[in-house]
Amino acid sequence: MSMAVKCVELCKTYRQGDAEIKALDHLSLEIENGGFVCLSSPSGGGKTTLLNTIGGLDKPDSGEVWIAGKRIDQSSKSELAELRLRQIGFVFQAYNLIPVLSAQENVEFVMQLQGVGDAERGEKSQEVLKEVGLVGLENRRPAEMSGGQQQRVAVARAVVSRPALVLADEPTANLDSKAADSLMDLFTELNERHGTTFIIATHDQRVMAHVPRLVKMLDGRIVDDIQQQAN
Amino acid sequence: MVFSNVLLVFMMSLQFGMYGLMIENSLKALTGHMQVQAHNYVDEQKMRQVVPNIVPLADTLREELGSKQVAARARAFVLASSDDRSYGIAVLGVEPGFEPEVSNIPGLVAKGRFLAADNGAEIVIGAVLARNLKVEIGDELTLLGSGLDGSFAAAIVTVVGIFDSGIAELDRSIAEIPLQHFQDTFFMDGAGHEIVVNAADINSAPALEAQVEVLLPDNEGLVVRDWNRLQPGLKQAIQADMSSSFFMYTVLVVLVAFSVLNTQLMSVLERTREFGIVMSLGMKPGRLGRLVLLETCLMGLLGAFLGAALGALLTAWFSTKGLIFPGMEELAQQFNLPPRMFPKITWLSLLAGPLVVLTFSLVAALYPAARMHWLQPVAAMRSAG
Numbered sequence: 001m002s003m004a005v006k007c008v009e010l011c012k013t014y015r016q017g018d019a020e021i022k023a024l025d026h027l028s029l030e031i032e033n034g035g036f037v038c039l040s041s042p043s044g045g046g047k048t049t050l051l052n053t054i055g056g057l058d059k060p061d062s063g064e065v066w067i068a069g070k071r072i073d074q075s076s077k078s079e080l081a082e083l084r085l086r087q088i089g090f091v092f093q094a095y096n097l098i099p100v101l102s103a104q105e106n107v108e109f110v111m112q113l114q115g116v117g118d119a120e121r122g123e124k125s126q127e128v129l130k131e132v133g134l135v136g137l138e139n140r141r142p143a144e145m146s147g148g149q150q151q152r153v154a155v156a157r158a159v160v161s162r163p164a165l166v167l168a169d170e171p172t173a174n175l176d177s178k179a180a181d182s183l184m185d186l187f188t189e190l191n192e193r194h195g196t197t198f199i200i201a202t203h204d205q206r207v208m209a210h211v212p213r214l215v216k217m218l219d220g221r222i223v224d225d226i227q228q229q230a231n
Numbered sequence: 232m233v234f235s236n237v238l239l240v241f242m243m244s245l246q247f248g249m250y251g252l253m254i255e256n257s258l259k260a261l262t263g264h265m266q267v268q269a270h271n272y273v274d275e276q277k278m279r280q281v282v283p284n285i286v287p288l289a290d291t292l293r294e295e296l297g298s299k300q301v302a303a304r305a306r307a308f309v310l311a312s313s314d315d316r317s318y319g320i321a322v323l324g325v326e327p328g329f330e331p332e333v334s335n336i337p338g339l340v341a342k343g344r345f346l347a348a349d350n351g352a353e354i355v356i357g358a359v360l361a362r363n364l365k366v367e368i369g370d371e372l373t374l375l376g377s378g379l380d381g382s383f384a385a386a387i388v389t390v391v392g393i394f395d396s397g398i399a400e401l402d403r404s405i406a407e408i409p410l411q412h413f414q415d416t417f418f419m420d421g422a423g424h425e426i427v428v429n430a431a432d433i434n435s436a437p438a439l440e441a442q443v444e445v446l447l448p449d450n451e452g453l454v455v456r457d458w459n460r461l462q463p464g465l466k467q468a469i470q471a472d473m474s475s476s477f478f479m480y481t482v483l484v485v486l487v488a489f490s491v492l493n494t495q496l497m498s499v500l501e502r503t504r505e506f507g508i509v510m511s512l513g514m515k516p517g518r519l520g521r522l523v524l525l526e527t528c529l530m531g532l533l534g535a536f537l538g539a540a541l542g543a544l545l546t547a548w549f550s551t552k553g554l555i556f557p558g559m560e561e562l563a564q565q566f567n568l569p570p571r572m573f574p575k576i577t578w579l580s581l582l583a584g585p586l587v588v589l590t591f592s593l594v595a596a597l598y599p600a601a602r603m604h605w606l607q608p609v610a611a612m613r614s615a616g
């Protein structure tokens with residue numbers, strides 16, 4: 001069976017003055033299509049670095065990254081951009097919304113790049129904003145929203161064009177437990193209905209309890225890989 | 232950028248206006264746009280290098296060209312004496328009826344009147360000369376010189392007018408008498424030395440020159456000289472001035488170009504985080520680079536267009552109102568300029584500045600656009616936004 005994501009012996013070292021920080025240390029990982037995986041580690045364990053590497057935003061020093069059967073760690077920037085545009089949805093730890101655009105425009109931006117027509121864009125963005133519970137806030141700019149609201153816009157933007165793979169970095173960090181639960185319900189639903197593969201980096205115990213597979217990291221290495229019973 | 236374009240357009244227009252005025256003013260006094268002369272007159276200025284039958288030839292030119300701005304002259308160096316003193320001057324024989332059409336000296340007569348009779352024993356002299364000779368209107372002057380044939384020539388003339396051109400050189404050493412009287416006095420036998428021909432304006436002078444050329448009789452060694460040949464110092468002065476201001480414009484343009492580059496770079500650097508975001512969402516670097524380039528092009532075009540338009544407006548306004556320009560006294564004196572300047576819009580002054588600035592700003596845009604290609608999304612997003 002073809003893997004949604006396959007990482008082979010990934011290494012990434014940051015130099016901070018004299019000290020070398022191994023953000024990824026010979027890390028190998030396979031996630032099948034339709035997988036729902038949670039990455040957890042203490043802060044600085046390398047979760048963000050791993051997600052960025054999988055999404056082609058960052059190049060590993062060595063090792064291989066395969067997405068949907070295609071090796072991407074040597075691809076050009078244009079090819080990577082195309083890959084992200086068509087197949088990957090990102091939820092960033094720092095939201096990374098475009099400050100000059102409203103919530104709805106932020107959500108529609110990716111579809112605009114994809115060349116989706118006006119009417120379809122409006123419809124889809126309305127729908128997904130409803131799913132994340134942001135009805136009535138469509139015209140707010142990021143600066144006019146709370147952290148949790150911005151986070152949900154970021155989630156809406158990541159899932160709106162139904163990518164095959166969603167990479168979410170701390171998607172529930174700023175949400176209360178009710179909002180976090182409904183977000184996880186949304187992810188689960190997308191996972192079950194569309195077979196979307198999810199990789200979620202989190203500290204959040206509730207999220208970890210929620211997922212079928214939990215990968216624990218420490219200092220750039222995988223220290224535990226647990227298959228859990230869904231609850 | 233708009234502002235500097237306005238400045239460029241305005242200053243260049245002002246300068247061209249000034250040159251135009253300099254030329255017109257110094258030519259208006261005596262030189263004119265062109266003169267018909269004996270072919271070697273311009274080099275030697277000898278009495279015997281004449282235009283024969285000058286009055287009929289001037290009449291022919293007037294008729295053929297359909298223009299009144301044609302006037303015949305003769306010129307001699309004489310000793311002018313009053314009761315008290317004597318000075319060496321150039322005396323011009325002019326056609327009283329036509330001289331006002333080609334020269335502003337008749338209009339500058341401040342006391343008395345200009346020459347009236349074709350053959351009167353009258354003279355009009357400059358204000359400084361009048362002071363030097365201590366003569367007034369109605370006083371008599373004795374002119375002593377040599378005639379065309381080398382014989383002794385003398386005349387007694389009455390001062391009827393004193394002109395004040397403001398050009399010291401002219402006011403000190405020029406006098407005018409009727410051409411016919413000149414010819415009688417100096418035994419010219421119908422000849423003269425120059426026929427001044429003026430065009431409607433200086434730009435149409437070359438065309439007119441060609442026309443005049445054709446009308447000249449063959450075999451008499453006559454030529455047409457344009458103002459540049461007649462008064463070479465003028466063009467040199469303008470060229471010297473132009474090259475110094477060219478330097479100034481270059482400095483200005485370079486300054487503008489750097490400020491454009493700086494603005495452009497700032498506006499791109501400022502948005503590094505946004506660029507990182509849109510790239511992480513899947514916008515290709517090439518597309519982003521083109522957007523940045525397009526943005527600069529539009530800004531540059533807008534700046535150039537607005538600058539040229541506003542500059543033209545400003546210039547147009549001042550070209551009707553005139554502009555008082557301090558620090559120009561020296562030039563103004565030398566070339567008999569009025570203290571008020573009228574800038575002149577030409578295509579060159581209108582477009583040169585903005586176009587150069589536009590080119591620079593487009594070149595300046597290449598770097599920020601190229602920068603998109605080596606921007607790292609992760610690093611870009613990390614930068615404070």
Ligand SMILES: Nc1ncnc2c1ncn2[C@@H]1O[C@H](COP(=O)(O)OP(=O)(O)OP(=O)(O)O)[C@@H](O)[C@H]1O
Pocket residue numbers: 014015016021022023041042043044045046047048049050093
């Ligand atoms: N650009 C960078 N320069 C230097 N060091 C970096 C850089 N990015 C990450 N690191 C280091 O790499 C290690 C892994 O960082 P990473 O952001 O992947 O951890 P994380 O698991 O996402 O942490 P958190 O839970 O706090 O988000 C950390 O020690 C971090 O300090």
Ligand SMILES: [Mg+2]
Pocket residue numbers: 047048049093169
């Ligand atoms: Mg992180």
